[in-house]
Amino acid sequence: MTAQQTATAASPASIEQQGCRFCGAKLNETFVDLGMSPLCENWLTPADLEQPERFYPLHAFVCDECYLVQVKEYVSGEEIFGGEYAYFSSYSDSWLAHIRKYVENVSDRLELNQESRVVELASNDGYLLQYFVERDIPCLGVEPASNCAEAARAKGVPTRNVFFGCETADGLASEGWQADLVIGNNVLAHVPDINDFVGGIRRLLAPGGVNTMEFPHLMRLVEGNQFDTIYQEHYCYLSLIAVQAIYAAHRMVIFDVEEIPTHGGSLRIYARRVEDASLEVHDSVTRIVAEERAAGYDRIETYRSFSQQVVDTKNGLLNFLLRAKAEGKTVAGYGAPGKATTLLNYCGVRGDFIEYMVDRNPYKHGRYMPGTRIPVLPVEQIAATKPDYVLILPWNLKDEIAAQLSYVCEWGGQLVCPIPEVTILN
Ligand SMILES: [Zn+2]
Structure with a gap:
């Protein structure tokens, strides 16, 4: 079973009452509000595409007593990390x-x-x-x-x-x-x-x-x-x-x-x-x-100043994708880590901007990205379809991935990193 089939949300009343998970103080201060997002390991099967999906508020607070930055618990840790978990x-x-x-x-x-x-x-x-x-x-x-x-x-x-x-x-x-x-x-x-x-x-x-x-x-x-x-x-x-x-x-x-x-x-x-x-x-x-x-x-x-820089990054990525689209260029995504789900859902980037994602983890092949429903395929799909741009979602591994993807330049393709701001890699 996927997480989607088993997850049940906490009741709104209990979420309202949640204080700081360390010191218990009431959470009043927003760190950043990223809108609604599904669970990032909730990989969809083809059958799931016919079903609705559950989205949760992705709103990070900072405790003004102890400065712990945190999100509230909408889904229990047991439901997320128990059972089957896709991250190896x-x-x-x-x-x-x-x-x-x-x-x-x-x-x-x-x-x-x-x-x-x-x-x-x-x-x-x-x-x-x-x-x-x-x-x-x-x-x-x-x-x-x-x-x-x-x-x-x-x-x-x-x-x-x-x-x-x-x-x-x-x-x-x-x-x-x-x-x-x-x-x-x-x-x-x-x-x-x-x-x-x-x-x-x-x-x-x-x-x-x-x-x-x-x-x-x-x-x-x-x-x-x-x-x-x-x-x-x-x-x-x-x-x-x-x-x-x-x-x-x-x-x-x-x-x-x-x-x-x-x-x-x-x-x-x-x-x-x-x-x-x-x-x-x-x-x-x-x-x-x-x-x-x-x-x-x-x-x-x-x-309090973090939210504005997040909005600026989103606008930069959307400008890049709109321009690529206008120029008739194709974009594929490399790597489908949890952070790709946050980035793509927050920026509203779906299959209309990114044709497919590839990942080395076979568990994800034939499944779809949570929320955005972009298909996830084996890495060989890149060489087979020769996209103009490959967007590297696990930016923390970008040097390692760029070395693995050096063949993309053979057809004039370019590697792009979305964070800290959208950048074309040389
Ligand atoms: Zn606290």
């Missing part, structure tokens, strides 16, 4: 190279060995833990999507098919999985109950244990105009200021931070329990918090 982490080469390097570095830094315990939250198809398995370091994945958990087990990565929170953490800890390292990559933004999740990390950590989390950095989102990374499945958009407050509330200390290039600019934090004082807090933490303060991330006015 192993489909990107550069992502796997990034992960392999991380596993090498963190294993050395924490001196992990056969006696250690490593737990990854939202372990997907085992893309990361496979490298710990290679090193004979005991590890366990926690993954709510059954198809991803199954794919991980097939690779030899032990995986529990459950959601993570305090209850799961207590269960794992009592079974001997108190962890020397708890990993969470691109999951902190995806959890509706961030207090239950971060509280669970604290409970799962062994004395002296370390937690590393990677998440897209809000400052990069704003600077890079990455508004298309806002979608229902991403409940929070995180500054270090906000994450530090959340961790402190759960008696944890962020003692180191690295800025990494993934997903348009992310942070990797290293955290420990407050009482494990042997790990000193590095300058990196104070430096990035100071940069955020200097850029105004502790003042509400800063957040």
